[in-house]
Amino acid sequence: MKRLWAPWRLEYVSNADEQDGCVFCRAASSGSDEEALVVHRGDRAFVLVNKFPYASGHLMVAPYRHEGELGELADDEALEIHRLASVALGALAETMHPQGFNLGWNLGRIAGAGVVDHVHLHVVPRWAGDTNFMPVLADLRVLPEALEATRAKLASAWPAS
Numbered sequence: 001m002k003r004l005w006a007p008w009r010l011e012y013v014s015n016a017d018e019q020d021g022c023v024f025c026r027a028a029s030s031g032s033d034e035e036a037l038v039v040h041r042g043d044r045a046f047v048l049v050n051k052f053p054y055a056s057g058h059l060m061v062a063p064y065r066h067e068g069e070l071g072e073l074a075d076d077e078a079l080e081i082h083r084l085a086s087v088a089l090g091a092l093a094e095t096m097h098p099q100g101f102n103l104g105w106n107l108g109r110i111a112g113a114g115v116v117d118h119v120h121l122h123v124v125p126r127w128a129g130d131t132n133f134m135p136v137l138a139d140l141r142v143l144p145e146a147l148e149a150t151r152a153k154l155a156s157a158w159p160a161s
Contacts, residue, residue, distance in 0.1 A: 024048075024062040024118040037147055039154045040087075044080045047088055047123075049151045052114070054124050056145055057096045057154070061085050062120035070107055070119050081121055088123045091157040098125030 027048050030036035037049040039059065050058040061084045063077045073081070089101055102124040106113040 022066055022118050023051075023115055024060075024120060025066050028062075028064045033155070034148065034151065037151045039091075039151055040084065040158045042080050042084055044074075044077045045084055047084050049147050049154070050122070051147060053147070054102075054122075055126065055130055057092050057098070057125040057150055059088050059092070059123040059154070060120045061088065061123065062118060066118050068117040068119060070105060073119065085121055085123050087159065088154075090159070091154050092123070092125045095153045095157045096125050098127055100126040102126060 027036040027038055028046060030038065033039075033041070037051065039047040039049060041047075044065075045061055045063045047059055047061050050060050061081045063073060063081060065073075065077065067073060067077075070078075085103060092098060092101070102122070104122050104124075105119065106122070107119070109116050
């Protein structure tokens with residue numbers, strides 16, 4: 001039997017359920033953007049690398065304010081989330097050269113939301129053939145780069161405000 005080693009993932013998977021509180025609120029209040037995988041901080045929202053990505057470079061944009069309903073976001077929060085998602089597309093294009101993107105809101109557990117009480121927008125870079133057999137056969141995703149390296153690369157590509 002062949003083995004696929006990704007030891008850097010063990011910490012994330014092992015501690016996923018042990019964390020208290022909201023993952024987005026913790027990241028928003030973190031004193032270390034590197035540890036929280038925060039790529040960029042805006043005035044009302046921020047961008048971070050997803051610790052359980054669908055693909056390399058999978059980002060999320062969330063408001064600082066803990067809000068579970070998309071319709072309850074203030075106009076300035078919603079506008080900044082979308083503006084940051086647009087800038088994220090440019091940073092991802094510059095650093096990872098994807099062939100396309102998926103952007104989406106998973107609202108409610110039945111719709112696939114892993115965090116239902118803090119809305120967030122997913123920004124997922126895509127490449128031809130990136131849905132390989134590993135997720136189907138082994139319930140496993142293969143990422144070619146450590147999340148911390150992806151965060152650093154994208155943070156350095158983020159344009160100055």
